[in-house]
Amino acid sequence: MSEEQNNTKQLQQEAVAGIRWNESGLLPAVVQDARTLEVLMFAYMNQESLQRSLASGQTWFWSRSRSELWHKGGTSGNTQAISSIHYDCDSDTLLVKVVPEGPACHTGENSCFYREIPLEAPAAAVLSPAGEDGRFAVLAELERVIAEREVNRPEGAYTTYLFDKGVDKILKKVGEEASETIIAAKNKDNAELRLEVSDLIYHLLVLLQERKLPLDEILEELSARHERPRRD
Structure with a gap:
């Protein structure tokens, strides 16, 4: 293992050690498309699924309903290659940016958040942070x-x-x-x-x-x- 790989492993371990798991040993994980910044899904990770995600480069989660680990796309083929993993200021939530291979939702939709509650007066939004003025x-x-x-x-x-x-x-x-x-x-x-x-x-x-x-x-x-x- 190279010195750079050793440094990365050490930084991973330090980050994981600082994570605050909830009383069930779980952590909420928001999954976002690294290319489009679209929020794809929400799931939970435990320590083992996070370690498997880091080791494999693909997302693994913990199913609360089935009480078991699950590899996203392991059955459907709609895997998610991890681009980056961020944790918030309280160290109790993950933001996982991925390059998806197929839709994230079991319904076949690109994102699990495909249903919308209508608003009477929605605020204007810039489609991308690519430029302060939204040029791009x-x-x-x-x-x-x-x-x-x-x-x-x-x-x-x-x-x-x-x-x-x-x-x-x-x-x-x-x-x-x-x-x-x-x-x-x-x-x-x-x-x-x-x-x-x-x-x-x-x-x-x-x-x-x-x-x-x-x-x-x-x-x-x-x-x-x-x-x-x-x-x-």
Whole structure:
């Protein structure tokens, strides 16, 4: 085991040691899509299920009704790869960010929270925290829609067609749109360039979804590059 792995294990153990389990030895866990930030489900973990989650990289929970451990997706195939685990200021609740492989809800819905209580005057909401002014909210919304299209595959949808055809077709479209973007820029046609760049971004988001690479990780990489010392 490398020094970095040893350090990670030690930090894990320190964090787990500080968790405040309830009188039943359980901890509430809110599960959130790491890509879209949609809340997917709510469940409980005990110490063993948390340790299994950390060891396997997939979510494990404790079923209070069956009094047994359960591996999310172990039967259905709708597993959840863990992106990060956070605990709150009181150390008594977990926030588990995941990259889901299929819907979270046993009903087939993407999220267990698919039913809504209507409000007379709901507050306005920004779709994404990607920018203080919400400039990039559309990217988060588009990423969410693409993720839903991959799961539900609605008939006749272009995104469904791309996922059905597979990664080679998606890559071909990314290449085509990149070429058309270059041509529009060379022609100094900003109207055409706007359209082609939009097509390119859409197909790149489809590619990221196919590869299960969250857009947040791209933004983190860009942020990290921005923070590195300049060489010039």
